[in-house]
Amino acid sequence: MIATTTKVHNFSAGPGILPQEVLKQAAEACINFDNMNLSLLEISHRSKNYEKVIEEARHLVKELFEVGDEYEVLYLGGGASTQFAMVPYNLLSAAGYAAYVNTGVWASKAIKEAKIIGNTKVIASSEDKKFSYIPKGYDIPTDADYLHLTSNNTIYGTQIKQFPKTSIPLVCDMSSDIFSRKVNAKDFALIYAGAQKNMGPAGSTMVMVRKDILGKTERKMLSMLDYQVHIKGSSMYNTPPVFPIYVTLLTLQWLKKNGGIAWIEKINQQKADALYHEIDRNSLFYGTAATEDRSNMNVCFLLHKPELEAEFDKLWKEANISGIRGHRDVGGYRASLYNALPLESVHALTEAMQAFEKKFA
Numbered sequence: 407m408i409a410t411t412t413k414v415h416n417f418s419a420g421p422g423i424l425p426q427e428v429l430k431q432a433a434e435a436c437i438n439f440d441n442m443n444l445s446l447l448e449i450s451h452r453s454k455n456y457e458k459v460i461e462e463a464r465h466l467v468k469e470l471f472e473v474g475d476e477y478e479v480l481y482l483g484g485g486a487s488t489q490f491a492m493v494p495y496n497l498l499s500a501a502g503y504a505a506y507v508n509t510g511v512w513a514s515k516a517i518k519e520a521k522i523i524g525n526t527k528v529i530a531s532s533e534d535k536k537f538s539y540i541p542k543g544y545d546i547p548t549d550a551d552y553l554h555l556t557s558n559n560t561i562y563g564t565q566i567k568q569f570p571k572t573s574i575p576l577v578c579d580m581s582s583d584i585f586s587r588k589v590n591a592k593d594f595a596l597i598y599a600g601a602q603k604n605m606g607p608a609g610s611t612m613v614m615v616r617k618d619i620l621g622k623t624e625r626k627m628l629s630m631l632d633y634q635v636h637i638k639g640s641s642m643y644n645t646p647p648v649f650p651i652y653v654t655l656l657t658l659q660w661l662k663k664n665g666g667i668a669w670i671e672k673i674n675q676q677k678a679d680a681l682y683h684e685i686d687r688n689s690l691f692y693g694t695a696a697t698e699d700r701s702n703m704n705v706c707f708l709l710h711k712p713e714l715e716a717e718f719d720k721l722w723k724e725a726n727i728s729g730i731r732g733h734r735d736v737g738g739y740r741a742s743l744y745n746a747l748p749l750e751s752v753h754a755l756t757e758a759m760q761a762f763e764k765k766f767a
């Protein structure tokens with residue numbers, strides 16, 4: 407039996423916390439995978455034992471999203487950042503243009519890549535207020551090739567609560583809130599997510615795409631950047647990131663076994679409510695995101711008196727809390743409440759905040 411660590415409250419923004427039982431199963435598979443007496447790391451990705459893994463990992467995404475065979479699921483390398491390029495490369499035609507909503511660093515990076523591939527319009531942005539809110543009520547063009555959104559802004563702690571309705575293909579970067587809440591997946595033509603925030607370890611990126619939107623750009627395609635090539639190869643056109651996909655499968659199985667998205671959404675709401683309640687109640691802290699757009703995944707907050715930072719840092723470190731430093735562009739604090747983080751960890755943090763207030767307010 408392999409011992410795992412206990413009781414570090416891991417609020418890391420990414421790579422983020424994974425369920426303890428998943429880590430144990432993953433460790434076991436490194437030594438003896440599927441009772442083969444071989445490590446998962448040393449067998450062919452074309453072996454029967456591994457084919458089962460990738461097939462189930464693809465299938466579970468469709469099951470959790472409740473979509474049918476008009477969608478395909480891929481696991482690719484290159485992180486979500488490669489999707490910033492692959493999305494326009496596969497969907498943006500020479501004569502057309504793409505529409506983007508700019509809600510932060512990740513959206514800006516996606517826009518930068520799209521502009522290299524073709525005509526790109528930013529139809530709404532929250533840059534005027536340091537990305538502290540989600541733009542709403544903007545006009546969505548009906549002639550664009552697609553609309554690109556970022557469902558959750560990991561760095562600024564904002565989240566789209568209601569997705570806009572549109573007749574054009576809707577593309578969404580769900581890297582940091584995938585499978586954290588119910589979404590109507592059929593409203594999206596393409597969803598992508600780097601695994602390392604909420605569905606597995608770094609190294610594999612999930613892409614779910616509705617097949618009818620592909621093959622329309624008339625671009626001569628590089629094979630590795632062509633979704634249709636990966637679909638034809640059942641996500642094994644080349645050697646896929648075998649181990650990250652396996653750990654992603656274990657995480658999705660953990661989610662399904664415990665009650666699926668309905669189950670986790672409830673817990674995620676409890677975690678977010680508990681922490682935002684403490685931020686609002688506590689006289690020493692304030693939240694940075696617009697209240698109605700607050701993310702249930704990444705909770706960003708600051709001290710009214712930044713000079714007390716070292717004192718607060720001492721307190722939460724003593725409480726075995728890890729990973730709540732804000733992004734280097736933003737400062738302050740950010741607590742990430744991904745699926746695998748238990749409610750007790752949030753209570754450990756709110757208790758540390760209360761103890762801090764008692765001492766310094």
Ligand SMILES: *Cc1c(COP(=O)(O)O)cnc(C)c1O
Nearest residue numbers: 485486487512560579581582600
């Ligand atoms: C972390 C993150 C990315 C970047 O993911 P990589 O896998 O590192 O390329 C993109 N979008 C969002 C919303 C993220 O949180």
